[in-house]
Amino acid sequence: MSEFKQTFNSSLGKKLIMALTGLFLCTFLIVHLAGNLQLFANDAGYSFNVYANFLTHFPPIEVIAYILYISILVHALYAIVLTVKNRKARPVRYASAPKSPTSWSSQNMGLLGSILFLFIVIHMSDFWYKYKYTDTVGFKEYRTNVLTGERTVTDFKPESPEFEHSYTTENNVEIVRVKDIHTKVASSFSQLWYVILYVVAMGTLSFHLLHGFQSAFRSLGWVHRKYTPIVEFIGTWFFAVIIPIGFAAMPIVYFFCKH
Known part of the structure; x- marks a missing residue:
């Protein structure tokens, strides 16, 4: 050691x-x-x-x-x-700097x-x-239609101060809420x-x-x-x-x- x-x-x-x-x-x-x-x-x-x-x-x-x-x-x-x-x-520094490669x-x-x-x-x-x-x-909330690929975005305000993120799906719509x-x-x-x-x-x-x-x-x-x-x-x-x-x-x- x-x-x-x-x-x-x-x-x-x-x-x-x-x-x-x-x-x-x-x-x-x-x-x-x-x-x-x-x-x-x-x-x-x-x-x-x-x-x-x-x-x-x-x-x-x-x-x-x-x-x-x-x-x-x-x-x-x-x-x-x-x-x-x-x-x-x-x-002590050199009086004149030597050439260096x-x-x-x-x-x-x-x-x-x-x-x-x-x-x-x-x-x-x-x-x-x-x-x-x-x-x-x-926070932002992204709603994506999994069938068409269309996405909307809105500001999101969580009800709980402990909220950090969530991923859910409702009626073929993926809902992502993140910072x-x-x-x-x-x-x-x-x-x-x-x-x-x-x-x-x-x-x-x-x-x-x-x-x-x-x-x-x-x-x-x-x-x-x-x-x-x-x-x-x-x-x-x-x-x-x-x-x-x-x-x-x-x-x-x-x-x-x-x-």
Whole structure:
């Protein structure tokens, strides 16, 4: 046990934890983007509201969510520890900065991570916290004729403060009553400052993943002449380009097209 503890207290151990939590967070980004693409469905928020309700009421997903929160905190904490340790190891800056083959993103991971952590706090307090723990998010009632596919949507006010959601069927009409996080998202994305914050955060995420994804594989020792170019390609084009653009497109589209 002491050797195990000593290993994970070492710089190598901390980098391994950073790599594992980072790759887990990368996996979450894929799932999160796939779910958030429901925002583009032209169905009065039905798909996105049902998706959000599923995430917060399906026990296995809730367990994974808490693992996610822990991973974010651990990743941020170990990043701070490693950054401070590296600065202590070189307390005096060079009189003239030597030329370095490392990229700008790799030299500024601490700054990039700090911006992302601040964004996550703001983002979760605006959506996740208000959705789960306040009454500032209203409800929608969706009535769908299962024979024709026609759907109507109205605001719904539950009689009981404990009400969270319901799914019923009456006379071939499916009735779904869920929290209306879609309206909260549309409201936030109608504010220019929030759109700018979101886009800047996604730009930051791009640079963070540009180095972080590839670095995680190196920290785990998964380096191979044949497979490393594939990892670099995925890290560059998928994680550093496609995913940030996908997220950034949401507030932009809502602000300019649905405002």
